[in-house]
Amino acid sequence: MPHDHSHDDHDHDHHHHDTPSDAPWKYDGVRVIPGDKLDANTAQTPGMYRQAAINHARVGAEKIWAGTVAIAPNAKTGVHHHGPLESVIYVVRGRARLRWGERLEFVAEAGPGDFIYVPPYVPHQEINANPDETLECVLVRSDNEAVVVNITDIDPVEQPENVPWIDPIHREG
Structure with missing residues (x-):
């Protein structure tokens, strides 16, 4: 016998009467941030162009930051970590190289469509591994606060490449 899916109002109420009609999410629930409306009022570094899409100032985010970064050919950061934050980088265009470890002894590269996970600490x-193309990425961090801890006393396994710009946020020793 087929099941009757019709309901009387008293059988199953689809209206959530416990939600106030003036709930803040009613008008500010889901937010769409157009790609051409990102906020460049973020920490900028020569050779890198960051734009925020999701942060506290723009949408009230409490536990996440998301945006884009464009990294000039051959540009790179100094050695650093982001404290307790987790970071995810999605490569849109170009070739990313990450070095990590106590002496930057580990290296990995990622291309378009790849995700990179950077654990806390x-x-x-x-590094933009391509000398001829801008590296374009989407960046997501597990908190709204920018945490950058520069490490200046590291003795890297491989000496850094010639840096064509000075990075005031991720300084080298």
């Missing part, structure tokens, strides 16, 4: 360096 991991000393690392982000």
